[in-house]
Amino acid sequence: MxxxxxxxxxxxxxxxxxxxxxxxxxxxxxxxxxxxxxxxxxxxxxxxxxxxxxxxxxxxxxxxxxxxxxxxxxxxxxxxxxxxxxxxxxxxxxxxxxxxxxxxxxxxxxxxxxxxxxxxxxxxxxxxxxxxxxxxxxxxxxxxxxxxxxxxxxxxxxxxxxxxxxxxxxRDLSVFRPGAGGQAVRKELGIDRATPLVGVIGRLEEQKGHVYMLEAWPSVLAEFPDARLLLVGDGSLRGALERRAQDLGIAASVRFAGFRSDVPRVLDALDVLALPSLYEGMPLTAIEASAMAKPVVATAVDGTPEVIREGRTGRLVPPRDVVALSRALRSVLRDPAAAQRMGSAGRDLVFNRFDxxxxxxxxxxxxxxxxxxxxxxxxx
Incomplete structure (x- = not known):
């Protein structure tokens, strides 16, 4: 041949x-x-x-x-x-x-x-x-x-x-092993093991909806005052997003980590992955987070519901809906046992479909x- x-x-x-x-x-x-x-x-x-x-x-x-x-x-x-x-x-x-x-x-x-x-x-x-x-x-x-x-x-x-x-x-799911490196990442970032940690991984561009995540964050802090938001990725909107975090009074709880190649370790450090995108084809980050047995709160756009199943592997919300995004994040953080079940179901799903x-x-x-x-x- x-x-x-x-x-x-x-x-x-x-x-x-x-x-x-x-x-x-x-x-x-x-x-x-x-x-x-x-x-x-x-x-x-x-x-x-x-x-x-x-x-x-x-x-x-x-x-x-x-x-x-x-x-x-x-x-x-x-x-x-x-x-x-x-x-x-x-x-x-x-x-x-x-x-x-x-x-x-x-x-x-x-x-x-x-x-x-x-x-x-x-x-x-x-x-x-x-x-x-x-x-x-x-x-x-x-x-x-x-x-x-x-x-x-x-x-x-x-x-x-x-x-x-x-x-x-x-994705090459063999590299996504729960428990592999998360605590080391938290230590590196100066975040305590018990601190609720929400992450967004993706380019800092309009498509990814970071601004809606920032606007949802104050109400998350109202219920979880010690929570931290980790934004992983680079892009043209970094300066604008940093200024927005300052304007909202949440800068102290938001960490801009830049691009990182150790995505499995970063995911392992999170309690919840947020994916507030305005549109997606088939979101790799959602596949990766699910492979790490993490619950995902995502917008119900395009191919995302093919990865994240509402109430089963995570929560789905409308795009640009700050109230719904905050409510879903708080519900997952509020119930660690349910979050663990979602993560386990997500891992089973992606290993069956997205290798x-x-x-x-x-x-x-x-x-x-x-x-x-x-x-x-x-x-x-």
Missing amino acids: KRVSVLFALTQPVRGGVEEVVLALARRLDPSEFRLALAAPAPLLEAFAPDLTGVAIETEAVEAESWRRRDEIARLSKFIARLKPDIVNAHLFRSTAVAAPLARWHGARVVETYHGREGWRRGLLGGSFLPDRLLSRLVDRVIAVSEAARAFLIAGKGYDPRKIVVVPNG LTRQVDATARVYRETAGVLPQRVAA
Whole structure:
């Protein structure tokens, strides 16, 4: 069986959930079956570098998020021409808008991975999905990371359902072992073992809803005065969020930890993970927290209810609803026994449905089918 050449195309310079999906595929796809390459902004390649040590993958620093970046477009085009990939796998619309036409021009097939709604898609122009429908004609297969994502592609964007296959995000769950390092993290942060600790893990960007978490926090403190809120991640809103915490008078109870690579240890330190996102495809953080047997309080958006089951593995609240978010957090903190049951049920759920091996195997099959190495199955 010939090796399938796959080029991943990314446009965001910050390491987040989408980027983690690509990194996991790069590390786990069988090099005897796949020849891999990655085109992405230099800051992202630098962030990936330690995790790509020993991985057979060719990289190119390119920031081709718009056709206005002519020099970057030319660099990406030359990279594709030199590689001659069988498949270009673009992630998110901006990447697809650039990479799909270039891939077609150079004779490659296109797989688009759709991770969910994008925050910049607003207004008369940005909110129209006509460009998406036109662009979808250049796409051979679409990987939707959740059933909710698939439904939106069909009903919202008008994609051909026969092109779409659902491959839920997965994680290497073997590294998520409850009891592994949480107390050391608390000691490092100066947080007592008995102190209620709520965490939010994700890029400090509008999508993740941190501002609503901050606004919900005063009422949590009213019932749990010694509680602490840990915000893990970097992003463009850090300064604004720090100022908001000061304005709300909660800065002393909020810790901005920046990016951390030891996510299992951080999760182990938490009592509850909060996910106040405005939209999500298939939230990796929720999968990871559940794997660590932690209850999750999350907004009921897109693919999140496929991971978090209301009252069973956590609590679901409407997005932007500060009162509901605070109420749910307080209810979980108030009943540690129920929180433990939720965490255990969540761990069972994700180990049954969201293991990384399943995602990698399903994605590999899509690549083989699209490249013509395996017969293609038509999606229902």
